Amino acid sequence: MTLHCSPEPVEALLARWRIESREPICAYVYDLDALQRHVRWMREALPHGCELYYAAKANPEAPVLRTLAPWVDGFEAASGGELRWLHEQQPAHPLLFGGPGKLDSELVLAAALPDCTLHVESLGELARLAAIADGLDRNVPVFLRMNIAVPGIGDTRLMMGGKPTPFGMDEQDLPQAVAMLREHPRLRLEGFHFHLMSHQRDARMQLDLVRAYLDVANRWKAAYGLDFAVVNAGGGFGVDYADPSASFDWLGFCTGLRGVLDRHANGLRLRFEPGRYVSVACGWYAMEVLDIKRNHGEWFAVARGGTHHFRTPPAQGHDHPFRILRGNHAPLIEHERVTLVGQLCTPKDVLARAQPVEALAPGDCLLFPLAGAYAWNISHQNFLMHPAPRMAFLQAESMAEEVCYVRAGGPNQLGRTAASPSSLPSPTQAT
The missing domain is CATH 3.20.20.10 (Alanine racemase)
Known part of the structure; x- marks a missing residue:
């Protein structure tokens, strides 16, 4: 089993959001079912005589902790704040x-x-x-x-x-x-x-x-x-x-x-x-392209969000992999190399440099996988005071229900809606 999470549920949710809101998309989406499958596989592979704890610094979101709780022996904290949060969220562990x-x-x-x-x-x-x-x-x-x-x-x-x-x-x-x-x-x-x-x-x-x-x-x-x-x-x-x-x-x-x-x-x-190995594959970071420009012979796609939300690429020193979810506009560029940047007033706000794309237009969504660990929680979130990304937690709790949690703001500010599996839920913004 590799670190893989199917993009289909995430892309379906983003398509729904596009219809419901005129605001350009900037969001984290976490697939809790994929997380549950992965941690269960990890646990079942461990031989007898081993214990599995989760290092919460990788991603301490409450729905992530709840999903992991049945499959881990406990949780590890690296600060007093994390310790209080973990005890509040998982008092029995x-x-x-x-x-x-x-x-x-x-x-x-x-x-x-x-x-x-x-x-x-x-x-x-x-x-x-x-x-x-x-x-x-x-x-x-x-x-x-x-x-x-x-x-x-x-x-x-x-x-x-x-x-x-x-x-x-x-x-x-x-x-x-x-x-x-x-x-x-x-x-x-x-x-x-x-x-x-x-x-x-x-x-x-x-x-x-x-x-x-x-x-x-x-x-x-x-x-x-x-x-x-x-x-x-x-x-x-x-x-x-x-x-x-x-x-x-x-x-x-x-x-x-x-x-x-x-x-x-x-x-x-x-x-x-x-920590990272447990939760990294369950998360996706989505940015909607606002502008495409050519500068000194190179193409740039400016998208809503940036490294103040998703610090992983500069922290790891790599060009992050991505998918493009095409919108309704004709391509502005085709078969070009494009550098993907955010909204920050710094040349360091780069998520991937000179990457080949088949087609791209404003209104398309850039979808970055492997964003479930050391991503939002390690980012300089208050720099330039941009709003926080929307957050959704997808989970099919049973054959008859799909659930989506959405929040904006600090931990434990969660809203919840439910719908039949034939359609994704309409997320509600928590207050």
């Missing part, structure tokens, strides 16, 4: 809280939640958390996040460890950390957290990393007389935006993982917390 630079108030919040495990990043953070746990007189489950070197492992362009970074503890700090845990029995060691690479597309290399994590954890377990049950191997499974079929081989990884667990786990469970 276990939570993980990681990231450097945690505030004392955030540590207090995490310690007070009924089922939250903290990933401790430093000796200083461990000392602060110990004082908080003692003050609250509460047992607090913790993982120690470790930054270890794994000889023979390559790298990616987004390294989280294996070299000097702000993430995790150096192995030389482990004896002091173990001593602090023994001095403060309110802190309960649940395991170790390792996450050295993001954008990792090599399944064999990931298996080598997991093998090293398990071997190191078992070595520490014996050397320090520790009692813990889980190794968190993080996420970071890479996505190839230009060729989704070249993305991380999840099925091959899970197949190889069985042998790694048999030979190296020694009773330890493995925990994974992917």
Whole structure:
């Protein structure tokens, strides 16, 4: 199974919107059924002895969390704000809280939640958390996040460890950390957290990393007389935006993982917390073409929206793939190369450069796939004070109903309409 989401439901919704509104389209559309199929496939491929958490920083929208909830063991937060949001939206699910630079108030919040495990990043953070746990007189489950070197492992362009970074503890700090845990029995060691690479597309290399994590954890377990049950191997499974079929081989990884667990786990469970790989394919970003112009011999299509809504292309440094949903106007250009830009007053507002198109006219829609992760939520949304994109969440809850959620504004501002499967719903704007 590859990272794929059919464009047909999205294109049908956009066609409906064109009829209903004179405003040029600018929207995110999320296919929740596609998301559910993908996370179920991921879960079912995992071997026994593995846990699957979702890193909510990839996309924390409430309908996304609800869709994932039946298929994941819990959710990972990387800030106090995310932690509060996840607890509000998914109070019955276990939570993980990681990231450097945690505030004392955030540590207090995490310690007070009924089922939250903290990933401790430093000796200083461990000392602060110990004082908080003692003050609250509460047992607090913790993982120690470790930054270890794994000889023979390559790298990616987004390294989280294996070299000097702000993430995790150096192995030389482990004896002091173990001593602090023994001095403060309110802190309960649940395991170790390792996450050295993001954008990792090599399944064999990931298996080598997991093998090293398990071997190191078992070595520490014996050397320090520790009692813990889980190794968190993080996420970071890479996505190839230009060729989704070249993305991380999840099925091959899970197949190889069985042998790694048999030979190296020694009773330890493995925990994974992917984000991008889970939700990226369910999202689409749509921009309606406002103007087409030639400038110094090159064609530009200016569309409603831009990188303040969809920062993924400049953040990843690529020309994002796209589809064209033709409108009713005759083509203004045919068989040309066109640079796709937004409305911002900056030359950096580029989503794809010099891309070949068969035909394009004002009123056509540019439809960008793989926009379900690190897209809207990482964008500089308030720059130039353009309005937020429309948002829709498509889901066929049963054979007799299709549902579309639409919102504009902050999280949890949702409207809902329903219709028969013979026609898409008429979205209603939430207030």
